[in-house]
Amino acid sequence: MVGTVISVLFAIAIGYVILRIGFSIFRLLATPLPEPPPAGELRKVKLNFRCSSCGSEVRMTVATDESPDPPRHCMSEMDLVIEDE
Ligand SMILES: [Zn+2]
Structure with a gap:
């Protein structure tokens, strides 16, 4: 039973890390273009x-x-x- 809880927590932790990596890649791609001149x-x-x-x-x-x-x-x-x- 304890093993199941640990693996669930582990899965959540892995999911969180993957999510964070995904967001950082997204942020990298969404880098704003330089402002157009007036x-x-x-x-x-x-x-x-x-x-x-x-x-x-x-x-x-x-x-x-x-x-x-x-x-x-x-x-x-x-x-x-x-x-x-
Ligand atoms: Zn062409």
Whole structure:
């Protein structure tokens, strides 16, 4: 009987430890991203980027400056698409 109580307590302790580890991993993943700069410091841009590996295109509409770093896709930087309008 005492053995059962001990194993139950042991199981609870193990469960608690696993829960704590899970929460610490979750907290690590949920690390807040750096605060975006105030709206006044952002520039409205209209840039298209194309992934040279798979051909996906994205449009950037707001950036921290007029020539922001290209986003990444397929592990490489995307190419700026010059569009005529
Ligand atoms: Zn891609």
